[in-house]
Amino acid sequence: MSTEQRIDEIVKGNDVVLFMKGTPLFPQCGFSSRAVAILERLGVEYASVDVLQDMEIRQGIKGYSDWPTIPQLYVKGEFVGGSDIMMEMFEAGELAELMEEAQVKPA
């Protein structure tokens, strides 16, 4: 399976998935840590992928979404943004709305 296919399966197989550096318990980068904190505050169920454990995904995810940085959030197969966009949307109440519209399960 190609890296793109693997990423595609992860993105489409999870309602909410965060590609990040480290894990939710031990984030390895401030931006990933911020993204986790936002998802925890929203109280939604989410999957996470530690790109530091998989160099192919680490590189591949950037091409997949045409987005140069990590973390990256996907909801229902759609790329939502990185941590800055997540923060802007969270503060505006838009991220909670998006989760509600997507009928994401609570954590």
Added chain:
Amino acid sequence: MAMAAGDIEAMIRAALPDAQVTITDLAGDGDHYAAHVVSPAFAGLSRVAQHKAVYAALGGRMGGVLHALQLTTAAPK
């Protein structure tokens, strides 16, 4: 490897000449920046598209030499 705040601003302005660009050196170390970019070109674009326009202006440096750039974008109100 870091970039000077003035270089970041110049690159964004070169691609988006009518943009207002505000760069803040967050840690005072010339490596962790916040950029706020306001441009009429962003009108009607999604946040993802607005951010991509700025990343394109930075010509592939984002995620490379520019690791830590917090970015916020907006169209003028």
